[in-house]
Amino acid sequence: MTSSINVSPTDERVIPTNCTLCVNSCGINVHVKEGKIIKVKGMPEHPLSKGALCPRGAAILDWEYAPERLKYPMKKVNGEWKRITWDEALDVIASKLREIKERQGARAVAVQVGSIGGEDRESTCFAQRFSDVYGTPNFLDPGICYTDIIRGRMLTFGRLPFEEPEGSKCIVLWGHNPEVSDPPKARRIREAIKGGAKLVVIDPKRIPFARQADVHIRPRPGTDLALALAMLNVIIDEGIYDDQFIDRWAIGFDELKAHVKQYTPEWAEEVTWVSSGDIRRIALMYAESESACIIQSTCGLGQQASGLQTARALSLLQAVTGNVYLPGTWIRIPMPHWTNHRIEIEERPIGVEDYPLYEELWGRRFRAGQGISLPDAVLEGKPYPVKAVILIAGNFVVTQPESQRFRKTFKKLDFFVVVDVFMTETAKLAHIVLPAATSLEKTGLGYTYAVTQGIPYVSLRPRVAEPPEECWSEFKFWTELAKRMGYEEYFPWKTEEDFVDFELSDMGLSAKKLRELPHGGLFFATTKHGDEAYKDGFPTPSGKIELYSETLKSYGYDPLPTYREPTESPVSTPELAKDYPLILISGTRERNFTHSEMRNIARLRNKTPQPLAEVHPDTARMYGVADGEMTAVETKKGSITIKIRATEDIAPGVVSIPHGWAQANVNMLTDTKLRDPITGIAQVKAILCRLRKA
Ligand code: SF4
Numbered sequence: 076m077t078s079s080i081n082v083s084p085t086d087e088r089v090i091p092t093n094c095t096l097c098v099n100s101c102g103i104n105v106h107v108k109e110g111k112i113i114k115v116k117g118m119p120e121h122p123l124s125k126g127a128l129c130p131r132g133a134a135i136l137d138w139e140y141a142p143e144r145l146k147y148p149m150k151k152v153n154g155e156w157k158r159i160t161w162d163e164a165l166d167v168i169a170s171k172l173r174e175i176k177e178r179q180g181a182r183a184v185a186v187q188v189g190s191i192g193g194e195d196r197e198s199t200c201f202a203q204r205f206s207d208v209y210g211t212p213n214f215l216d217p218g219i220c221y222t223d224i225i226r227g228r229m230l231t232f233g234r235l236p237f238e239e240p241e242g243s244k245c246i247v248l249w250g251h252n253p254e255v256s257d258p259p260k261a262r263r264i265r266e267a268i269k270g271g272a273k274l275v276v277i278d279p280k281r282i283p284f285a286r287q288a289d290v291h292i293r294p295r296p297g298t299d300l301a302l303a304l305a306m307l308n309v310i311i312d313e314g315i316y317d318d319q320f321i322d323r324w325a326i327g328f329d330e331l332k333a334h335v336k337q338y339t340p341e342w343a344e345e346v347t348w349v350s351s352g353d354i355r356r357i358a359l360m361y362a363e364s365e366s367a368c369i370i371q372s373t374c375g376l377g378q379q380a381s382g383l384q385t386a387r388a389l390s391l392l393q394a395v396t397g398n399v400y401l402p403g404t405w406i407r408i409p410m411p412h413w414t415n416h417r418i419e420i421e422e423r424p425i426g427v428e429d430y431p432l433y434e435e436l437w438g439r440r441f442r443a444g445q446g447i448s449l450p451d452a453v454l455e456g457k458p459y460p461v462k463a464v465i466l467i468a469g470n471f472v473v474t475q476p477e478s479q480r481f482r483k484t485f486k487k488l489d490f491f492v493v494v495d496v497f498m499t500e501t502a503k504l505a506h507i508v509l510p511a512a513t514s515l516e517k518t519g520l521g522y523t524y525a526v527t528q529g530i531p532y533v534s535l536r537p538r539v540a541e542p543p544e545e546c547w548s549e550f551k552f553w554t555e556l557a558k559r560m561g562y563e564e565y566f567p568w569k570t571e572e573d574f575v576d577f578e579l580s581d582m583g584l585s586a587k588k589l590r591e592l593p594h595g596g597l598f599f600a601t602t603k604h605g606d607e608a609y610k611d612g613f614p615t616p617s618g619k620i621e622l623y624s625e626t627l628k629s630y631g632y633d634p635l636p637t638y639r640e641p642t643e644s645p646v647s648t649p650e651l652a653k654d655y656p657l658i659l660i661s662g663t664r665e666r667n668f669t670h671s672e673m674r675n676i677a678r679l680r681n682k683t684p685q686p687l688a689e690v691h692p693d694t695a696r697m698y699g700v701a702d703g704e705m706t707a708v709e710t711k712k713g714s715i716t717i718k719i720r721a722t723e724d725i726a727p728g729v730v731s732i733p734h735g736w737a738q739a740n741v742n743m744l745t746d747t748k749l750r751d752p753i754t755g756i757a758q759v760k761a762i763l764c765r766l767r768k769a
Pocket residue numbers: 094095096097098099100101124127128129130131132133257258259
């Protein structure tokens with residue numbers, strides 16, 4: 076394989092690329108000398124990150140050159156790892172895949188890509204392509220985030236509109252802590268505040284932005300939908316909706332008006348712990364602003380009992396106030412038109428029986444199964460047994476809910492292959508582990524700006540270093556495996572760059588064109604606001620914004636968001652609440668880590684050496700535990716021992732624990748069976764728990 080750059084052996088070169096240590100893909104300038112990366116700096120000209128790097132990005136070289144990287148293919152023999160060659164590994168994998176296909180059919184093999192598939196598009200593309208050619212419908216998403224937002228907004232607007240903080244007069248930061256999880260978004264919000272935006276923070280936790288908010292309210296975890304419905308009640312009752320916009324562009328307003336009558340602020344006060352006065356106050360502040368923009372977290376609201384319906388309710392708030400496609404609201408994002416790499420397969424993936432909208436909407440197929448269904452298939456044979464998994468860079472026994480069940484799932488497989496940069500807790504369970512190249516060692520595209528930030532920008536991510544020892548890119552792994560399986564014709568690309576050219580060809584772009592640009596990227600479209608954005612309507616079945624969704628109704632779901640208690644709560648399960656009276660928010664993000672990654676990087680780990688369970692001092696006192704004390708946190712699923720941080724930053728009665736830690740793994744407390752009924756996303760943001768002195 077040829078390198079995508081021409082590194083002179085002695086001269087220092089600066090190569091523009093992007094960081095893929097989280098989905099933001101911030102621009103970086105990589106300084107290379109004598110084939111080694113000597114320095115990485117933020118790229119000031121990058122339209123999203125503007126030169127900034129978070130602590131993870133600043134530590135990218137520690138990650139790249141970490142001594143504990145996997146370097147050779149390995150096979151487990153009698154419980155011990157044995158180094159093998161790539162040829163041996165590929166022969167074993169090809170032979171197993173053939174055998175399973177013959178005996179159980181191709182669908183008995185599932186292929187998955189961890190969160191890296193979000194930021195590393197090519198990783199996902201090759202895995203999907205191979206799945207299609209092999210004939211399995213079971214390319215599975217992790218299935219834990221974001222689908223609630225995508226599908227909830229699509230059902231309402233026909234496409235995914237996205238938040239534009241710039242120029243907004245009112246920002247509602249809802250269950251989202253961007254200072255920690257999304258630093259580029261935090262910068263955009265700070266600039267909007269400087270420009271005069273009011274700020275409402277809705278979060279049980281006093282996040283950094285709460286200190287500069289005009290209003291901070293702390294709803295009971297899991298009741299955000301009740302709050303949104305009460306805001307709709309106030310806005311409609313007070314007549315401060317945009318009737319002209321609704322008349323012109325929406326259907327179902329009369330049904331919505333009748334529906335939200337029941338959700339008064341007084342009702343919501345009982346449900347959410349937020350006073351009716353505060354609910355009225357934020358509803359008025361939001362609806363009466365010249366422009367307003369709700370910024371919802373990627374996971375926080377989706378990992379609840381009514382995640383998709385909450386995303387719908389927030390969409391309805393934007394729609395009835397006319398905050399759609401105007402500057403400082405939710406804008407219409409031009410999406411990149413990738414050349415299609417998929418091959419049609421009629422059969423649907425596992426999970427589709429329970430979550431049909433996960434896979435298809437209005438004939439548009441998304442071609443990925445809900446990964447939460449994997450344990451059902453492997454452990455219970457539902458809807459049929461899955462016998463083998465190929466997993467690219469996912470640490471699911473730590474990051475997926477109910478780790479015990481995912482661990483059992485992977486242990487039960489007849490064949491399990493993991494491709495990763497490090498030996499993760501999940502990789503330890505594999506039969507074969509393969510050493511992956513990092514994103515700095517392979518060529519691809521930075522593209523997520525449109526999908527997660529509403530910025531229609533694409534950039535080249537060229538290979539800037541050679542993979543060490545026997546590390547391979549996914550391109551090389553899948554291409555070589557395809558050869559062994561007789562699928563060469565479906566993998567015609569000779570280099571990673573050939574594939575990038577293929578991805579870009581429908582947009583009239585190429586890797587060469589991007590490389591010739593001063594910073595390796597360009598805006599592939601311009602964002603349109605107002606009439607220009609409205610002019611071809613909304614691509615829903617009615618051509619309008621669907622406040623009332625006939626589509627949801629046709630699937631047997633509520634056509635208008637209807638409040639439902641979390642499956643576990645003091646209200647829905649009072650008996651359980653007697654034993655477990657506190658509410659656990661799991662999966663809090665930490666600034667130094669992305670999910671389970673980066674904990675092996677000393678300078679980051681020194682800043683956050685261990686996980687902490689945050690509880691209000693009153694809650695700690697009630698349980699007789701002190702700040703800094705190791706304490707058991709228990710749910711009906713399990714128990715972990717973790718250090719307590721007593722802080723008034725968290726609402727009384729709530730326990731907040733970060734995810735991604737193999738020690739004190741919060742997913743030992745969560746439950747794969749508690750799910751959003753529409754998306755299947757697990758309810759990990761509001762489950763009952765208790766503290767016990769360890
Ligand atoms: S936010 Fe940090 S980790 Fe994420 S892409 Fe930017 S620099 Fe990298």
